[in-house]
Amino acid sequence: MNLLNKIKIIVALVLSAIFCFEGNAQKFYAQVNAKTVQVGQMFECAFIMTAGSLSQAEFTAPNFKDFEIASGPSQSSMRQNVNGQVSESLTLAYLLIAKKEGKLTIGPATMSMGGNKLTSAPVTIEATKGTPQANQTAAANGKPDGSEVFIKTSLSKSKCYLGEQIIISQKVYSRHQIIQFQKFNPPTYESFWSQSLPSTSGNQTAVENLDGVNYYTFEIFRNIASPNKSGKISLLPIEGEVVIRKQTNAKPRNIFEQFFGASGFEDMAVKATSRMVTLDVMDLPAEGRPANFNGAVGSFGYKVETSRQSLKANDAFNLKVTITGKGNVKLIDAPKLDLPESFETYEPKMNEGANSRTYDFLIIPRQEGDYELKNLDFSYFDLDSKKYVTVPSPNIQIKVLPPDPNSTGAQVYSPQNNVKETENDIRYIKKGDFSMTRTSTEFFNSSTHILLITTPFLALILGLMFRSNYIKNNSDMVAVKERKAVKVAKKQLVKAEKLMQANSKDDFYTEILMAINNYLSHKLNVPLADVSKENIKNVLTTRKVNAEKIEKLMKTIETSEYAKYAPGAVSGNLREVYDDTINLITGIEEDLNIKKA
Numbered sequence: 001m002n003l004l005n006k007i008k009i010i011v012a013l014v015l016s017a018i019f020c021f022e023g024n025a026q027k028f029y030a031q032v033n034a035k036t037v038q039v040g041q042m043f044e045c046a047f048i049m050t051a052g053s054l055s056q057a058e059f060t061a062p063n064f065k066d067f068e069i070a071s072g073p074s075q076s077s078m079r080q081n082v083n084g085q086v087s088e089s090l091t092l093a094y095l096l097i098a099k100k101e102g103k104l105t106i107g108p109a110t111m112s113m114g115g116n117k118l119t120s121a122p123v124t125i126e127a128t129k130g131t132p133q134a135n136q137t138a139a140a141n142g143k144p145d146g147s148e149v150f151i152k153t154s155l156s157k158s159k160c161y162l163g164e165q166i167i168i169s170q171k172v173y174s175r176h177q178i179i180q181f182q183k184f185n186p187p188t189y190e191s192f193w194s195q196s197l198p199s200t201s202g203n204q205t206a207v208e209n210l211d212g213v214n215y216y217t218f219e220i221f222r223n224i225a226s227p228n229k230s231g232k233i234s235l236l237p238i239e240g241e242v243v244i245r246k247q248t249n250a251k252p253r254n255i256f257e258q259f260f261g262a263s264g265f266e267d268m269a270v271k272a273t274s275r276m277v278t279l280d281v282m283d284l285p286a287e288g289r290p291a292n293f294n295g296a297v298g299s300f301g302y303k304v305e306t307s308r309q310s311l312k313a314n315d316a317f318n319l320k321v322t323i324t325g326k327g328n329v330k331l332i333d334a335p336k337l338d339l340p341e342s343f344e345t346y347e348p349k350m351n352e353g354a355n356s357r358t359y360d361f362l363i364i365p366r367q368e369g370d371y372e373l374k375n376l377d378f379s380y381f382d383l384d385s386k387k388y389v390t391v392p393s394p395n396i397q398i399k400v401l402p403p404d405p406n407s408t409g410a411q412v413y414s415p416q417n418n419v420k421e422t423e424n425d426i427r428y429i430k431k432g433d434f435s436m437t438r439t440s441t442e443f444f445n446s447s448t449h450i451l452l453i454t455t456p457f458l459a460l461i462l463g464l465m466f467r468s469n470y471i472k473n474n475s476d477m478v479a480v481k482e483r484k485a486v487k488v489a490k491k492q493l494v495k496a497e498k499l500m501q502a503n504s505k506d507d508f509y510t511e512i513l514m515a516i517n518n519y520l521s522h523k524l525n526v527p528l529a530d531v532s533k534e535n536i537k538n539v540l541t542t543r544k545v546n547a548e549k550i551e552k553l554m555k556t557i558e559t560s561e562y563a564k565y566a567p568g569a570v571s572g573n574l575r576e577v578y579d580d581t582i583n584l585i586t587g588i589e590e591d592l593n594i595k596k597a
Contacts, residue, residue, distance in 0.1 A: 026051040028111045029117035033148075036126045039098050042070050044147060046093040047120060049111050054088045056114050056534065061094075062107035070095040070194045079562055095147060098127035147244050148175040151220075151274035153235060159280040162230045163297035163328050164383060166279070168194070170221040171201075172272060176244040178205050178216050179267055184240030187221055191233050194225035194329055226297075226328045229281040239273040252392070284381055288388050295334070296380035298327015302391040304376050309396065313403035316364045319396075321348075323378065324356040334359045338375040342367040365400040372397055489519035489585050500574045508574055511580055513560035516553070519585055523592065533557055545591045553584050 027050040033041055035044045049057060054077070061073070072094035079088045098104055106123040149172070156167040170187065186196070201219040208217045220240075227233055245265050284297070307318040321335055334348050344366060348359040365371070366530065376393040454530055492515030499508040521528045524539050533554055540550050556577070 020229045026113070026116065026118060028109075028120055030106065030109060030120040030123050032106070032123055032125060034125070036128060037098055037213045039101055039127050039129060042097050043125075044093055045096050045106055045123070046091055047073075047109050048089065048091050048109075049089060049118070050089040051113065052087055054090050054113070057090065058112045058534070059090075059092060060110040060112070062109045062120075064094075064096065064106065066099055066104040067096040067106070068099055070097050076268045077561075078266050078268060098125070101127050101129055103127075122183055149173070149244060149270045149272045151238060151240075151272050153236075153238075153274045153277045155277060155279060157279075159282065160227065161282050161297060161381065161383065162284050162379075163226050163228070163295050163331065165224055165226050165298070165328055167197075167221055168221075168223045168225050168235065169200075170274060171217055171219045171237060172242055173208070173210065173215040173217050173440070174242060174244050174272075175213070175215060176246045178218055179243040179245050181220060181268075182241045182243065182269065183217075184220060184238075185224070187235075187238050189223070189225055189235060191229050192225040192227055193224045193328075195330070197222045197224055205442070226331060227279065230281045233279045233281055235277045235279065237274045237276050239271060241269045242272045243267055243269050269285070277554070285386075290377075290379040290388055290390055292335070292375070292377060292390075293379040293381070293388060294333050296323070296327065296332045296378075297383065298325055298329075298380065299382060299384070300325035300327060300329075300378070300380050300391070302378040302393070304342055304393045304396070306396055306398075308578065310399040311365070312401045313365055313368050316362055317398075319361040319363055320358060320375070320376075321361070322358045324353075326355060327374065327380070327383075329355060329357050331359060335376070335378065337361065337371065337373075339363065340365075340371050342369075343371070366396065368400045368402045370397070370399055419578040486523075486589060489515045492518055493582065496578060496581075500578055503574070509577075512577065514556065516557060516560070516581065516585070523589070540588070543592055545588055549584060549587050549591065552580065553588070556581060556584060 023473070028048070030045065030047050033044045047059070049059070051057070071090040074094075076091045076093075077088065096106075104125055104127050106125070108119045108122050110120075111118045146159075150548070152171050152173055154169045154171065157164075160166055168187075168189065199219045199222050201217075205216050205218045208215055221238075245267050247341060302324075303322045305320050305322075307320075309317075311317055319337070323329060323332055330352065334350070337345065342365060344364045345361050348361045351358045351360070373396040376396070377390050379388055379390045381387075382389045492511055496508055496511035496515060499511055517528060519530045520526065520536050521531050524536070524543075526535060526539065536557075537550055537554060540553075543548075559577070
């Protein structure tokens with residue numbers, strides 16, 4: 001072996017030793033995304049902890065006396081395995097708002113772990129006078145200042161009329177590449193009728209410049225909505241997790257990465273939220289409102305047509321009303337018909353198109369004669385002219401001929417003096433004196449009569465008892481959550497079993513982790529956001545759960561978290577993990593119930 005090869009080997013060994021040492025070194029520091037901020041605007045302050053293991057770490061936040069906490073702490077974590085050396089990093093981020101001008105200091109935070117106590121250095125920022133116009137613009141844009149990932153709620157109009165259609169869009173903005181979305185629930189809009197629309201993003205992210213900064217964007221929700229009440233209506237914020245791909249400052253894993261300047265990327269789940277947006281809804285004017293107005297707002301066409309205008313009594317004809325145009329077509333009710341007394345009708349059949357709605361009435365005239373259908377006009381509120389518009393409909397003449405005498409099902413309206421009485425036909429009420437005879441058996445005071453009278457009271461008493469028991473059982477929300485804990489876990493494990501059968505390892509471990517966390521949150525009455533290995537271990541130990549079961553639970557959680565944040569890095573028998581999880585939940589449930597009893 002020549003001298004040059006020996007030197008290369010020695011250099012490689014020295015660099016590996018340095019990297020291994022740095023991989024296990026504990027670091028704790030604070031950073032902000034801006035050193036100069038405006039009063040009233042948000043900025044991000046993050047505390048980063050890196051160590052070989054963070055399972056025992058306890059974070060103590062600093063004193064934010066000169067700041068208002070807008071949100072946080074949002075938590076993200078990462079686990080790395082470099083040359084066999086495992087290291088973990090934890091980031092706790094706050095969105096802060098400076099309360100006053102001047103040089104403001106964010107005090108030191110502390111992180112305690114395994115008897116060691118690390119303290120971050122104080123951070124000083126310069127707070128300048130805020131610009132009201134800038135603050136209003138940021139609020140209108142729905143952008144939390146200083147946030148790298150956020151959701152912007154946009155309205156096609158900030159002010160509209162009652163019943164007017166608007167478009168509501170929720171779009172995710174990220175400074176880093178968007179990988180996927182998770183834990184997003186479709187928004188519900190109180191005080192609105194709404195219908196979801198296809199996203200304009202399709203399956204592609206786009207790049208958009210907002211306030212001079214480029215963001216990756218994706219429209220996650222798009223809805224068409226009509227307010228059903230007037231006044232100031234607030235659209236509540238939505239939230240979810242966005243998995244982004246972010247460049248790291250990790251040390252090169254080997255000598256080749258060092259020479260070629262390679263840098264790493266990590267995928268992390270970041271919580272994203274939107275701001276509350278307010279819509280000003282104006283009531284429709286009372287002046288000039290037609291009597292037949294039924295809430296149509298927009299611009300519409302209207303047509304009334306009949307299937308025939310001459311028919312025999314007891315035959316049927318169709319009256320079809322078609323409304324087309326742009327506006328709240330889907331909210332327009334069937335018109336009320338002003339029909340002659342001898343005309344029978346039923347609930348109309350409704351057919352709906354993209355921008356139309358048709359009501360088809362079946363009408364049966366029962367008595368001959370010449371009739372006129374009138375008052376069939378249609379009124380709507382026109383958004384362009386800001387006035388009510390009435391679309392007239394001509395009066396429709398209907399000629400009803402005498403009924404077919406051979407029709408067995410005919411129902412004919414005739415005066416009493418024209419009815420011929422027969423022994424086998426239904427006759428009008430008989431007038432004059434008549435005698436009544438008493439039957440041998442009477443229903444009054446019989447056992448059946450008494451049973452029918454007492455049954456409702458007995459049913460009422462049983463119902464009140466059942467309701468009282470139900471209220472008693474559900475008044476203690478902690479007990480209710482405990483009872484539902486296993487049910488919640490089973491529901492999650494059903495999904496995990498399907499993923500196991502499909503051999504989808506990463507999603508399988510995610511569902512296993514969610515099943516365990518949801519079970520522990522419900523059973524131990526711990527908020528889901530506070531479910532951590534340390535908290536759960538302390539609570540289970542206090543509740544005197546078997547120590548071996550607790551240790552197995554911690555290992556299962558750790559494996560599942562590792563699989564979640566390092567997809568593809570975990571291998572093993574999925575069936576064994578699935579069975580162990582069921583046994584763990586069953587065992588913990590037995591221990592907790594025994595101790596409770």
